[in-house]
Amino acid sequence: MDVITFDHVGFRYPDSPEPVLKNIDIAFSGGSFTAVLGHNGSGKSTMAKLCNAILTPTEGAVRVKGMDTRDDNSLLSVRRTVGMVFQNPDNQIVASVVEDDVAFAPENLGVEPSEIRRRVDNALRRVGMYEFRLHAPHLLSGGQKQRIAIAGVLAMQPEILVLDEPTAMLDPYGRREVLATVEELRAETGMTVLLITHHMDECINADRVVVISDGEIALDGTPADVFSRVETMRDLGLDVPATTDCAKPGRMCRCPRCR
Amino acid sequence: MLKDITLGQYFPGDTPVHRLDPRTKLVCVILYFIALFTANGPCSVGLVFLTLAFAVGISRIRPGALVKGMKPLLFIVIFTAILNLFFTEGEVLFRWWIFRVTDQGVYRTVLMVLRIFLLVSSTFLLTYTTSPLQLTDGMERLLAPLKKVRFPVHELSMMMSIALRFIPTLIEETDKIMSAQKARGADFDTGGLAKRAKALLPILVPLFVSAFRRADELATAMECRCYHGGEGRTRMKTLKMGVGDYLTLLLYCLVVAGAIVLVRLGL
Ligand SMILES: Nc1ncnc2c1ncn2[C@@H]1O[C@H](COP(=O)(O)OP(=O)(O)OP(=O)(O)O)[C@@H](O)[C@H]1O
Numbered sequence A: 001m002d003v004i005t006f007d008h009v010g011f012r013y014p015d016s017p018e019p020v021l022k023n024i025d026i027a028f029s030g031g032s033f034t035a036v037l038g039h040n041g042s043g044k045s046t047m048a049k050l051c052n053a054i055l056t057p058t059e060g061a062v063r064v065k066g067m068d069t070r071d072d073n074s075l076l077s078v079r080r081t082v083g084m085v086f087q088n089p090d091n092q093i094v095a096s097v098v099e100d101d102v103a104f105a106p107e108n109l110g111v112e113p114s115e116i117r118r119r120v121d122n123a124l125r126r127v128g129m130y131e132f133r134l135h136a137p138h139l140l141s142g143g144q145k146q147r148i149a150i151a152g153v154l155a156m157q158p159e160i161l162v163l164d165e166p167t168a169m170l171d172p173y174g175r176r177e178v179l180a181t182v183e184e185l186r187a188e189t190g191m192t193v194l195l196i197t198h199h200m201d202e203c204i205n206a207d208r209v210v211v212i213s214d215g216e217i218a219l220d221g222t223p224a225d226v227f228s229r230v231e232t233m234r235d236l237g238l239d240v241p242a243t244t245d246c247a248k249p250g251r252m253c254r255c256p257r258c259r
Numbered sequence B: 001m002l003k004d005i006t007l008g009q010y011f012p013g014d015t016p017v018h019r020l021d022p023r024t025k026l027v028c029v030i031l032y033f034i035a036l037f038t039a040n041g042p043c044s045v046g047l048v049f050l051t052l053a054f055a056v057g058i059s060r061i062r063p064g065a066l067v068k069g070m071k072p073l074l075f076i077v078i079f080t081a082i083l084n085l086f087f088t089e090g091e092v093l094f095r096w097w098i099f100r101v102t103d104q105g106v107y108r109t110v111l112m113v114l115r116i117f118l119l120v121s122s123t124f125l126l127t128y129t130t131s132p133l134q135l136t137d138g139m140e141r142l143l144a145p146l147k148k149v150r151f152p153v154h155e156l157s158m159m160m161s162i163a164l165r166f167i168p169t170l171i172e173e174t175d176k177i178m179s180a181q182k183a184r185g186a187d188f189d190t191g192g193l194a195k196r197a198k199a200l201l202p203i204l205v206p207l208f209v210s211a212f213r214r215a216d217e218l219a220t221a222m223e224c225r226c227y228h229g230g231e232g233r234t235r236m237k238t239l240k241m242g243v244g245d246y247l248t249l250l251l252y253c254l255v256v257a258g259a260i261v262l263v264r265l266g267l
């Protein structure tokens, strides 16, 4: 069954001259692991934010388990169903103690204190950070912080996990740490995962790879399928290391190098 | 160098002081302030000093950490100390050039420095032994009656807890930017005030830009985690007053009463 469907979705930021996403028509089935690739500024993050109603489509509709993301009444249900992890671990941690941070989402949802405790402990064990529950997040490594961020989302008990370049700011060790955590989660819970990334090698274990270019879906298929089309991939600017292929060097580009 | 700033830092622990309800600790600090501002003689200041020493002893916080916390205030302390020392009337102990030191001056200076130290240390003891979340939770609960007059209590406490969470991150970032600018030949340590202030600009600008970007991303991350204001929010760690809390409150009331009595007796 499809858990997220994009129905001819178009999106334009209020101040952008042309649409960032054009006529995206795609569905993600429950339990699947999809990797989304695309160069800087292709609209990947925008697509992620459309999945849990942080942004709502200016054209077409996005549905999460049948709920329209534009419907204010289902806003919280949508957000608790689709957990989102972002690039910069520092900017998603709200509390000064690890376990307090993980408790943030269930607290917002009005969950009973004892149930929050149980969820927090579970989530921290899932990402292998239980021993660090009383630590201060700013003293942890990047990979550890990102695992805390994942735990913070897991505490909502979401069915879908969207990760927007979760490894972009990490060293190779941190990257492996975070990817292994996601792999384990998938194996143990059968969660639907949408991994947005710059790194080809992170897509290899995915069931499906979607390549976005200039706001449109350029390629969609199994990893073997997509990666065999070397020419097309090269035309999309995807065969070079992430930090050297800025689509829009300068102010608008938000890749780590231009920043 | 910026790492020395320990403001708002929390040292986790499991002592009776750590376990006290944050509301108790907040009220106790207020009571302690009342006692401190009432105290003006050696005995009453001594009583306040003993109260703090007792609390510090139980909390297992190293007294050195409290003294270190005074560092950023050193300038103000020395400045007021000098004013007190040289410009208080009294029996002259000795003079040098246009300066004269009086017995009253020495006495007032010692008392004043001690009082500033007691004032600052007690707030440090509070933040050292109370996690920011507990602290802001306690504040939110204490101020809850103000919600009736539409005072944004929840928003205020959320803002405070986020500010406390980001202080170390921003300090770290400032350090990084400073080293980067130094590597490019920037000089923060010499020159007049105007030159130094100007040298700070290349630090402040990127710091502000990054702080705004962080705020933006954090707001999104909070929304993603279903944050929608204080309405209907529960807490994992519910606050609960125990016997120890009431006894501590009683003790601090006694200290205030003691200070008032001592002052009345002129001690
Ligand atoms: N808040 C905004 N307002 C206006 N334009 C925006 C905003 N956020 C992004 N854009 C623009 O939308 C386009 C797509 O941005 P998006 O962040 O979705 O790209 P991305 O594929 O995630 O890129 P990256 O790899 O850098 O993360 C870019 O051209 C960007 O400049």
Ligand SMILES: [Mg+2]
Binding pocket: A044, A045, A046, A164, A165
């Ligand atoms: Mg992005």
